[in-house]
Amino acid sequence: MIILDENTKCVVQGITGKQGSFHTQSMLDYGTNIVAGTSPGKGGQDFQGVPVYNSIEEIREEMEVNASIIFIPAAFAKDAAFEALSQLETVVVITEHIPIHDTLEIVAYARKNNKILIGPNTPGIITPGVGKLGIMPGHIFNPGDVGIVSRSGTLTYEVASQITQAGMGQSTCLGIGGDPVVGLDYSDVLQRFQDDPGTRAMVMIGEIGGNAEEKAADFIARNIDKPVVAYIAGVTAPPGKRMGHAGAIIEGESGTALSKKTALENAGVEVADRPSQISEIIKKLL
Structure with a gap:
C-alpha cells in the first residue's frame, strides 16, 4: 500500500455540505480513519460522531491529523487547499472546475513544500481493507x-x-x-x-x-x-x-x-x- 495506511488520520474539509456529508458517510462505512471535519461557522457541531471545527488549526490544537480531503466549491478550493497543505502531509482535492491559475498555485506550493497532493478533479485514493479518501x-x-x-x-x-x-x-x-x-x-x-x-x-x-x-x-x-x-x-x-x-x-x-x-x-x-x-x-x- 502507498500513502493511505493505518496511520492516516483524516480531516474532511466541507464535511457538512451535500457532497462532503454524503461521501464522508461512505468513507466512514468503509472504515476510513476520519477524525474531524471543518465547516466555517459550524464549529462545535458533529457529523455521525465526527466533530466539526471551524478550521484545521483548531483541530490540530486538540488532536493529531496528517491528511485532508477537500469537498469545497471550486471558487473557494484554493484557500482550502493552502490551509491543508500548510499544515498536513497529504491532501486530496476532489473538487472539479477549479480555475487553472488556482491549480497552478496549489500544485507549485505542494511541490515546493514536498507535500502529497492528489488531484484536483480526482476520485481520490483507496487502500482496500484499510480506507478510502475519495468517492x-x-x-x-x-x-x-x-x-x-x-x-x-x-x-x-x-x-x-x-x-x-x-x-x-x-x-x-x-x-x-x-x-x-x-x-x-x-x-x-x-x-x-x-x-x-x-x-x-x-x-x-x-x-x-x-x-x-x-x-x-x-x-x-x-x-x-x-x-x-x-x-x-x-x-x-x-x-x-x-x-x-x-x-x-x-x-x-x-x-x-x-x-x-x-x-x-x-x-x-x-x-x-x-x-x-x-x-x-x-x-x-x-
Whole structure:
C-alpha cells in the first residue's frame, strides 16, 4: 500500500455540505480513519460522531491529523487547499472546475513544500481493507498486490472490478485527476508502487490529451522493473474536441492514443486494447 495506511488520520474539509456529508458517510462505512471535519461557522457541531471545527488549526490544537480531503466549491478550493497543505502531509482535492491559475498555485506550493497532493478533479485514493479518501465505490475493491494509477475514475472502477473478479486484488488505487495540471503525476505514483513491497504489478490507465503518458513511458523505461500493464482511452477521439476531462483533448500530432500506446510499448509496457484484457495480462506477467 502507498500513502493511505493505518496511520492516516483524516480531516474532511466541507464535511457538512451535500457532497462532503454524503461521501464522508461512505468513507466512514468503509472504515476510513476520519477524525474531524471543518465547516466555517459550524464549529462545535458533529457529523455521525465526527466533530466539526471551524478550521484545521483548531483541530490540530486538540488532536493529531496528517491528511485532508477537500469537498469545497471550486471558487473557494484554493484557500482550502493552502490551509491543508500548510499544515498536513497529504491532501486530496476532489473538487472539479477549479480555475487553472488556482491549480497552478496549489500544485507549485505542494511541490515546493514536498507535500502529497492528489488531484484536483480526482476520485481520490483507496487502500482496500484499510480506507478510502475519495468517492469510489468500496465494494468493488479487494486487498491484493496490484497497484492502479489512473486519470479516469470510471475506468479505475471498471479495471479494479475485473481484477477482483479474476481472483486478485489491489494494493492501492489512485486517481491522479483529469485536469491538465495535477499534483502527483504518473511517475510519482509508479515510483511509490516500485518501492512498495506489497505491490507486485501496476496498472496505468491513461487517456488522450497532453503528454503525461509519454513522460510516464520514459520514466518506466529508466526506473521501473516491476510489471506494468497500461490502457489508453480515446482511440477514436477526433482531434480538437475535448472528451470528458479538461485534459483530454488532442492538439496537433501529440496526445493521441496511438502516440501514447507506442511510447509505452517502446518502454516495455504491455498495452491492452480493451480494459477487459488487463486482468488476464497481469496473470500472465506474475
